Amino acid sequence: MAAGAPRIFVSHLAGSQVFDPNGDQVGRVRDLVAMLRVGRRPPRLLGMVVEVLSRRRIFVPMTRITGVESGQVITTGVVNMRRFEQRPTERLVLGELLDRRVRLVETDEEVTVLDVAIQQLPARRDWEIDKVFVRRGKGGVLSRKGETLTVEWSAVTGFSLEEGAQGAESLVATFERMRPADLANVLHHLSPKRRAEVAAALDDDRLADVLEELPEDDQVEILGKLKEERAADVLEAMDPDDAADLLSELPEEDKERLLTLMRPDDAADVRRLMSYEERTAGGLMTTEPIVLRPDATVADALARVRQQDLSPALAAQVYVCRPPDETPTGKYLGTVHFQRLLRDPPFTLVSALLDSDLPPLAPDTPLPAVTGYLAAYNMVAAPVVDESGSLLGAVTVDDVLDHLLPEDWRETDFLTEGVSHG
Missing domain, CATH: 2.30.30.240 (PRC-barrel domain)
Incomplete structure (x- = not known):
């Protein structure tokens, strides 16, 4: 909407x-x-x-x-x-919030909830409940039996969590505005029991984002305490390369059981990534870059780049390929950089804007060579293409950095030092 x-x-x-x-x-x-x-x-x-x-x-x-x-x-x-x-x-919402007795903040009058309204936030995919439709009861100089009115959510009390609550619900609500990396840092320093409670209370997408930022030991610990079907849901919500890295840390039996529970398409992507050596382009890449056919336009490309779920590195360029559009694709034709998309008219075909001189990476390219490639060409992402010319995925600079930094880099205080949270 x-x-x-x-x-x-x-x-x-x-x-x-x-x-x-x-x-x-x-x-x-x-x-x-x-x-x-x-x-x-x-x-x-x-x-x-x-x-x-x-x-x-x-x-x-x-x-x-x-x-x-x-x-x-x-x-x-x-x-x-x-x-x-x-x-x-x-x-x-229908089963628990409607017909509830709440109070108007201004008058402390008890009212009955008849309905609530939802609205999508501007320029985001998030939705909120922002209005409450209530009916007044008896009592009070200004009230009449059966009178109805629509008020802001903040104008009623009796719904929200109490500030002093000590359960995981309150903790999750307190952490809601944190970036995944910051929340991961907090979780890492909680006790195992508390960490499991908070992880269980997070929704799948949020937990997936946080798991991607946690050390491997914490990832394995949290995943192991989830019900298997929920663990599979969370793995599906993770980036395929991160899910593959996490599954590779599990015993073979557990790994296969979770892969079987995942959706076949998601499991196939993860299995493909796990077939490559970890410190190679194939092991580092994501299988979900932006892929367009040569007859797509600049307008089509910009619409894909604007998708909120994309990381900045993946949104920096699009990859033009023959059908099929899913990796492994048809023949890889070249890359179009985001800045080039901004310079040309919306009706221009992406096939006319290709940077075809930039050599792609082979899936067995070792990590040092991948790092040198990104540095030499000033790139934040690079295409990975197999011997037949099909695009397999893209390596992004954030995945490379994860493997270049010391293993204990998450233990440092760099996430909070010198950062204003005002």
């Missing part, structure tokens, strides 16, 4: 049909899942509980929702069919 679009009241979504991009029905919306925050900050909307045609209820993250309009919900088409299980920090 674009910024500035009208709010949606959740009662209007109950029972709405959910479709994939091809127009095929996936199921119907049965509830929405939110995470309350400390104080009066609006809750973050995590996703929807969808009842699929087999009557199984599954969870669809809001990041997989591409449209909410006219009583219909459109998804990306990629959904996890595992049965939905509510976590301790999650609240069902």
Whole structure:
């Protein structure tokens, strides 16, 4: 939903049909899942509980929702069919928030929640509950029985977590605005018990981001304390190269069990990465760079570059290849750098802008040669191409740095020294 679009009241979504991009029905919306925050900050909307045609209820993250309009919900088409299980920090909007008795902050008057409204934040994929539709009861000079009104979330009390709570819910809410690297640093210094509690309370995408920033020992410890199906979900949410590195630290039996539980496409990417030596271009690369066909335009390329989930290094350039678009692709034709995209008209074909002189890396290129390549050509990412000319993935400078820094670099205080959190 674009910024500035009208709010949606959740009662209007109950029972709405959910479709994939091809127009095929996936199921119907049965509830929405939110995470309350400390104080009066609006809750973050995590996703929807969808009842699929087999009557199984599954969870669809809001990041997989591409449209909410006219009583219909459109998804990306990629959904996890595992049965939905509510976590301790999650609240069902229809099942737990509606019909609740809360109080108006200004008058301390008790009211009943009839509905809540959700809205997508501008220029982001995050959604929040920002309005509450309530009905007044008896009592009070200004109140009339049955009178209804819509107020800001912050205008009512009785929903949010208490500041003094000591559970993992409060801790997660306190850490919510931290960058993954900063939260990883905090988790690393918690006790194992507390670390496991916080990890269990984080949603899959957030935990995946944090795991990618943790030392290997912490990664293995946290993953080992999750239920196997949840561990597979988190591995799917991680970048394939990071998931491959983590799985390579596990015993063979555990590794295979988790790979079997992952979606076949995700597992195939991870298996492919694990087939390469760790300190080579193939072992370092991600299998999810931006790939475009030669008839794509500059406008198409910029739309892909703008995707929020991309790291700056992956967004710095696009790779032009013959079909298929997924790695391993058809013949690799060349790279188009982000700055070049900004200099040419939107209708220009990317095939006319190729930097085809830049040699790609072979998957068996050793780490020192990869480092020298990035330094020599002033690059933040480089294509990895096999003998047949297919693009396998891209090596980014952040993955190279992870292998060049000392093993204990995460133990230093560089994350907090000289950094203002104001």
